[in-house]
Amino acid sequence: MSSSSAPSGVSNKVNVTGRGIPRKCRCGRFSVMRISNTMKNPGRLFRCCPNGSDENPNHLFKWTNISKVEEMKEVESVVDKIEREVGSLAKGLYEVEAIKEIAETCEKDIVELKGVVSSCEKEIQELRSFKNMIVCGGLVVAFVYYVIFV
């Protein structure tokens, strides 16, 4: 992608940030683990390129404890991100619960309103039958009037 010498593969991804344990040198060779035997750093672990040497600083060299600390920091930042996301998910869940409660209240209101509507319908039907009775009574009176006076 950007580097001219690094071959494609996992190493590109690992070396993008330059953090953590380096898998490959920019020359393309896989890194190897060694133990320092210098007076300054006796027994200290490091990873380096097999092509590298004291005279050629262009190849990979990295102390393992520094790589480990960097990896720990990466992991910590990922954990922080996950914690934040879990927190916002929990908040979302709380909101969903609140909406559920509102919906349940609305359902109760709807049931009550249905009851009111059905009792109104009954009243309307009663009024209709009462009206029919009046109409029938009127017809009977009209018939009787017709029979007697016409």
Ligand SMILES: [Zn+2]
């Ligand atoms: Zn190299």
